Amino acid sequence: VQTVHVGRLIEMELESADEVDAMCHRLLANPTIEEYEWEVVG
Amino acid sequence: VRIGVTIFPGSNCDRDALHAVELMGAEPVELWHADADLKGIDAIIVPGGFSYGDYLRPGAIARFSKVMRPLEEFARGGGPVLGVCNGFQVLCEAHLLPGVLLQNTHMRFVCDRVRVRIEATDTPWTSGCERGEELALPVAHNEGNYFADPETLARLEDEERVVLRYLENPNGSANDIAGVCNEGRNVVGIMPHPERVSDPALGSDEGLRILRSVLEEARV
Numbered sequence: 001v002q003t004v005h006v007g008r009l010i011e012m013e014l015e016s017a018d019e020v021d022a023m024c025h026r027l028l029a030n031p032t033i034e035e036y037e038w039e040v041v042g
Numbered sequence: 043v044r045i046g047v048t049i050f051p052g053s054n055c056d057r058d059a060l061h062a063v064e065l066m067g068a069e070p071v072e073l074w075h076a077d078a079d080l081k082g083i084d085a086i087i088v089p090g091g092f093s094y095g096d097y098l099r100p101g102a103i104a105r106f107s108k109v110m111r112p113l114e115e116f117a118r119g120g121g122p123v124l125g126v127c128n129g130f131q132v133l134c135e136a137h138l139l140p141g142v143l144l145q146n147t148h149m150r151f152v153c154d155r156v157r158v159r160i161e162a163t164d165t166p167w168t169s170g171c172e173r174g175e176e177l178a179l180p181v182a183h184n185e186g187n188y189f190a191d192p193e194t195l196a197r198l199e200d201e202e203r204v205v206l207r208y209l210e211n212p213n214g215s216a217n218d219i220a221g222v223c224n225e226g227r228n229v230v231g232i233m234p235h236p237e238r239v240s241d242p243a244l245g246s247d248e249g250l251r252i253l254r255s256v257l258e259e260a261r262v
Contacts, residue, residue, distance in 0.1 A: 027102060032141065032142045032191070033189060
Protein backbone atom coordinates (compact mmCIF):
# COMPACT_ATOMS: atom_id res chain seq x y z
CA VAL A 1 0.00 0.00 0.00
CA GLN A 2 1.50 3.33 -1.05
CA THR A 3 -1.06 5.83 0.24
CA VAL A 4 -4.45 5.80 1.89
CA HIS A 5 -6.91 8.65 1.94
CA VAL A 6 -10.09 8.73 4.00
CA GLY A 7 -12.45 11.62 3.44
CA ARG A 8 -16.00 12.73 2.94
CA LEU A 9 -17.55 13.17 -0.49
CA ILE A 10 -20.56 15.48 -0.74
CA GLU A 11 -22.51 15.71 -3.98
CA MET A 12 -24.92 18.62 -4.45
CA GLU A 13 -27.15 19.95 -7.18
CA LEU A 14 -26.96 23.73 -7.32
CA GLU A 15 -28.25 26.56 -9.52
CA SER A 16 -24.88 28.26 -9.27
CA ALA A 17 -21.47 27.41 -7.81
CA ASP A 18 -20.87 30.98 -6.62
CA GLU A 19 -21.19 30.19 -2.93
CA VAL A 20 -19.62 26.74 -2.79
CA ASP A 21 -16.41 28.00 -1.27
CA ALA A 22 -18.28 29.87 1.46
CA MET A 23 -20.43 26.78 2.10
CA CYS A 24 -17.33 24.63 2.50
CA HIS A 25 -15.72 27.13 4.83
CA ARG A 26 -18.78 27.79 6.98
CA LEU A 27 -20.33 24.35 7.29
CA LEU A 28 -19.23 21.46 5.11
CA ALA A 29 -15.66 21.42 6.43
CA ASN A 30 -14.17 22.64 9.70
CA PRO A 31 -11.01 24.44 8.55
CA THR A 32 -9.43 23.92 11.99
CA ILE A 33 -9.06 20.21 11.24
CA GLU A 34 -10.11 19.63 7.64
CA GLU A 35 -9.05 20.63 4.15
CA TYR A 36 -11.46 20.73 1.26
CA GLU A 37 -11.49 20.94 -2.49
CA TRP A 38 -14.45 21.13 -4.83
CA GLU A 39 -15.20 20.79 -8.50
CA VAL A 40 -18.13 21.27 -10.82
CA VAL A 41 -19.03 18.10 -12.71
CA GLY A 42 -21.53 18.36 -15.57
CA VAL B 43 -31.51 34.74 38.69
CA ARG B 44 -32.85 33.20 35.49
CA ILE B 45 -30.70 30.59 33.76
CA GLY B 46 -31.58 29.42 30.26
CA VAL B 47 -30.93 25.91 28.96
CA THR B 48 -30.93 25.46 25.18
CA ILE B 49 -32.81 22.49 23.74
CA PHE B 50 -31.90 21.23 20.26
CA PRO B 51 -33.35 18.12 18.60
CA GLY B 52 -31.11 15.41 20.09
CA SER B 53 -30.11 17.26 23.27
CA ASN B 54 -30.35 14.73 26.10
CA CYS B 55 -28.95 16.52 29.16
CA ASP B 56 -31.38 19.44 29.01
CA ARG B 57 -33.69 18.03 31.72
CA ASP B 58 -30.72 17.30 34.01
CA ALA B 59 -29.41 20.82 33.43
CA LEU B 60 -32.82 22.39 34.17
CA HIS B 61 -33.09 20.27 37.34
CA ALA B 62 -29.56 21.29 38.36
CA VAL B 63 -30.48 24.96 37.90
CA GLU B 64 -33.36 24.43 40.34
CA LEU B 65 -31.00 22.78 42.81
CA MET B 66 -28.69 25.79 42.45
CA GLY B 67 -31.56 27.95 43.67
CA ALA B 68 -32.06 29.74 40.35
CA GLU B 69 -34.98 29.83 37.95
CA PRO B 70 -34.62 27.42 35.00
CA VAL B 71 -35.77 28.71 31.61
CA GLU B 72 -36.16 26.47 28.55
CA LEU B 73 -34.71 27.95 25.36
CA TRP B 74 -36.09 26.02 22.41
CA HIS B 75 -33.80 25.87 19.37
CA ALA B 76 -36.36 27.79 17.29
CA ASP B 77 -36.73 30.61 19.85
CA ALA B 78 -35.50 33.92 18.51
CA ASP B 79 -35.11 35.55 21.92
CA LEU B 80 -33.52 34.60 25.23
CA LYS B 81 -36.48 35.39 27.52
CA GLY B 82 -34.52 37.78 29.73
CA ILE B 83 -32.10 35.20 31.11
CA ASP B 84 -28.96 36.10 33.10
CA ALA B 85 -26.84 33.12 32.00
CA ILE B 86 -27.07 30.22 29.56
CA ILE B 87 -26.16 26.54 29.72
CA VAL B 88 -25.78 24.70 26.39
CA PRO B 89 -26.28 21.10 27.53
CA GLY B 90 -24.94 17.78 26.29
CA GLY B 91 -26.44 15.25 23.96
CA PHE B 92 -26.32 14.59 20.25
CA SER B 93 -27.79 17.74 18.73
CA TYR B 94 -29.07 17.04 15.21
CA GLY B 95 -27.75 13.50 15.53
CA ASP B 96 -24.13 14.75 15.35
CA TYR B 97 -24.61 14.81 11.57
CA LEU B 98 -21.59 16.13 9.66
CA ARG B 99 -19.67 16.91 12.88
CA PRO B 100 -20.85 17.27 16.50
CA GLY B 101 -22.33 20.74 16.92
CA ALA B 102 -22.00 21.67 13.24
CA ILE B 103 -25.74 21.88 12.53
CA ALA B 104 -26.82 23.20 15.93
CA ARG B 105 -24.74 26.34 15.49
CA PHE B 106 -27.13 27.44 12.74
CA SER B 107 -30.22 27.12 14.97
CA LYS B 108 -32.36 30.22 15.40
CA VAL B 109 -31.59 30.46 19.13
CA MET B 110 -27.86 30.68 18.39
CA ARG B 111 -28.12 34.18 16.92
CA PRO B 112 -29.26 35.86 20.17
CA LEU B 113 -27.00 33.49 22.12
CA GLU B 114 -23.96 34.66 20.16
CA GLU B 115 -24.95 38.28 20.76
CA PHE B 116 -25.37 37.54 24.48
CA ALA B 117 -21.95 35.86 24.56
CA ARG B 118 -20.20 38.64 22.66
CA GLY B 119 -21.81 41.14 25.05
CA GLY B 120 -20.13 39.39 27.99
CA GLY B 121 -23.05 37.23 29.17
CA PRO B 122 -22.08 34.01 30.99
CA VAL B 123 -22.40 30.93 28.73
CA LEU B 124 -21.46 27.37 29.73
CA GLY B 125 -21.24 24.60 27.13
CA VAL B 126 -21.18 21.07 28.51
CA CYS B 127 -20.04 18.14 26.33
CA ASN B 128 -22.06 18.53 23.11
CA GLY B 129 -22.62 22.14 24.24
CA PHE B 130 -18.82 22.61 24.24
CA GLN B 131 -18.74 21.17 20.69
CA VAL B 132 -21.52 23.57 19.62
CA LEU B 133 -19.67 26.60 21.04
CA CYS B 134 -16.48 25.57 19.19
CA GLU B 135 -18.37 25.17 15.90
CA ALA B 136 -19.97 28.59 16.51
CA HIS B 137 -16.44 30.06 16.93
CA LEU B 138 -17.32 31.32 20.40
CA LEU B 139 -14.48 29.10 21.65
CA PRO B 140 -11.27 28.14 19.83
CA GLY B 141 -10.38 24.62 18.72
CA VAL B 142 -12.43 21.53 18.10
CA LEU B 143 -13.27 18.24 19.84
CA LEU B 144 -11.92 15.29 17.85
CA GLN B 145 -12.78 11.63 18.25
CA ASN B 146 -11.22 10.06 21.36
CA THR B 147 -7.77 8.70 20.50
CA HIS B 148 -8.74 5.16 21.58
CA MET B 149 -11.68 5.32 19.12
CA ARG B 150 -14.21 4.29 21.78
CA PHE B 151 -17.00 6.09 23.58
CA VAL B 152 -15.86 6.88 27.12
CA CYS B 153 -18.34 6.80 30.01
CA ASP B 154 -16.59 7.24 33.34
CA ARG B 155 -16.02 9.48 36.30
CA VAL B 156 -12.73 11.35 36.07
CA ARG B 157 -10.76 13.66 38.32
CA VAL B 158 -10.24 17.18 37.05
CA ARG B 159 -8.44 20.21 38.44
CA ILE B 160 -9.77 23.77 38.41
CA GLU B 161 -7.07 25.78 36.65
CA ALA B 162 -8.70 29.21 36.43
CA THR B 163 -11.18 30.82 38.80
CA ASP B 164 -11.65 34.12 36.97
CA THR B 165 -14.60 32.88 34.90
CA PRO B 166 -18.26 33.17 35.92
CA TRP B 167 -18.46 29.36 35.99
CA THR B 168 -15.48 28.71 38.28
CA SER B 169 -15.38 31.81 40.49
CA GLY B 170 -16.84 29.82 43.40
CA CYS B 171 -14.05 27.24 43.18
CA GLU B 172 -10.50 27.30 44.49
CA ARG B 173 -7.64 27.29 42.04
CA GLY B 174 -6.08 23.82 42.10
CA GLU B 175 -9.26 22.32 43.58
CA GLU B 176 -9.93 18.76 42.38
CA LEU B 177 -13.38 17.47 41.47
CA ALA B 178 -14.66 14.04 40.36
CA LEU B 179 -17.00 14.58 37.43
CA PRO B 180 -18.72 12.23 34.96
CA VAL B 181 -17.68 12.20 31.30
CA ALA B 182 -19.63 10.52 28.47
CA HIS B 183 -18.47 11.26 24.96
CA ASN B 184 -17.04 9.92 21.73
CA GLU B 185 -15.50 13.24 20.64
CA GLY B 186 -13.79 14.79 23.65
CA ASN B 187 -10.25 14.97 22.35
CA TYR B 188 -9.56 18.71 22.40
CA PHE B 189 -7.46 19.91 19.49
CA ALA B 190 -6.17 23.33 18.47
CA ASP B 191 -3.13 24.35 16.43
CA PRO B 192 0.12 24.79 18.45
CA GLU B 193 -0.08 28.61 18.39
CA THR B 194 -3.64 28.57 19.74
CA LEU B 195 -2.69 26.04 22.44
CA ALA B 196 0.29 28.16 23.50
CA ARG B 197 -1.94 31.22 23.62
CA LEU B 198 -4.56 29.40 25.72
CA GLU B 199 -1.86 28.38 28.22
CA ASP B 200 -0.22 31.85 28.27
CA GLU B 201 -3.53 33.56 28.88
CA GLU B 202 -4.54 30.93 31.47
CA ARG B 203 -7.65 30.06 29.50
CA VAL B 204 -7.50 26.34 30.29
CA VAL B 205 -10.24 26.27 32.91
CA LEU B 206 -10.38 22.55 33.67
CA ARG B 207 -7.65 19.93 33.25
CA TYR B 208 -7.86 16.13 33.50
CA LEU B 209 -5.71 14.39 36.10
CA GLU B 210 -6.08 11.18 34.08
CA ASN B 211 -6.70 11.99 30.42
CA PRO B 212 -9.66 9.87 29.19
CA ASN B 213 -9.64 10.87 25.51
CA GLY B 214 -6.19 12.02 24.37
CA SER B 215 -6.99 15.74 24.53
CA ALA B 216 -4.12 18.18 23.99
CA ASN B 217 -2.42 19.28 27.24
CA ASP B 218 -5.01 17.22 29.19
CA ILE B 219 -7.52 19.98 28.49
CA ALA B 220 -11.04 19.31 29.81
CA GLY B 221 -12.33 22.87 29.44
CA VAL B 222 -11.38 26.28 28.06
CA CYS B 223 -12.76 29.80 28.04
CA ASN B 224 -12.92 32.57 25.45
CA GLU B 225 -10.85 35.73 25.45
CA GLY B 226 -13.49 37.59 27.46
CA ARG B 227 -13.56 34.62 29.91
CA ASN B 228 -17.41 34.69 30.01
CA VAL B 229 -17.85 31.72 27.63
CA VAL B 230 -16.67 28.40 29.06
CA GLY B 231 -16.78 24.95 27.44
CA ILE B 232 -16.14 21.74 29.38
CA MET B 233 -16.45 18.06 28.48
CA PRO B 234 -17.36 16.74 32.00
CA HIS B 235 -20.98 16.94 33.18
CA PRO B 236 -21.40 18.96 36.41
CA GLU B 237 -25.21 18.73 36.10
CA ARG B 238 -25.02 14.95 36.57
CA VAL B 239 -23.47 15.37 40.00
CA SER B 240 -25.61 18.17 41.37
CA ASP B 241 -28.03 16.19 43.53
CA PRO B 242 -26.92 14.40 46.74
CA ALA B 243 -29.61 11.81 45.95
CA LEU B 244 -27.45 10.75 43.00
CA GLY B 245 -24.34 10.31 45.11
CA SER B 246 -22.58 13.65 44.72
CA ASP B 247 -23.25 17.34 44.36
CA GLU B 248 -19.69 18.34 43.45
CA GLY B 249 -20.96 19.70 40.15
CA LEU B 250 -22.69 22.53 42.00
CA ARG B 251 -19.23 23.90 42.84
CA ILE B 252 -19.03 24.84 39.18
CA LEU B 253 -22.67 25.67 38.43
CA ARG B 254 -23.26 27.81 41.54
CA SER B 255 -20.31 30.05 40.68
CA VAL B 256 -22.45 31.91 38.19
CA LEU B 257 -24.86 32.96 40.96
CA GLU B 258 -22.11 34.76 42.88
CA GLU B 259 -21.20 36.44 39.62
CA ALA B 260 -24.78 37.52 38.92
CA ARG B 261 -25.19 39.04 42.37
CA VAL B 262 -22.04 41.18 42.16
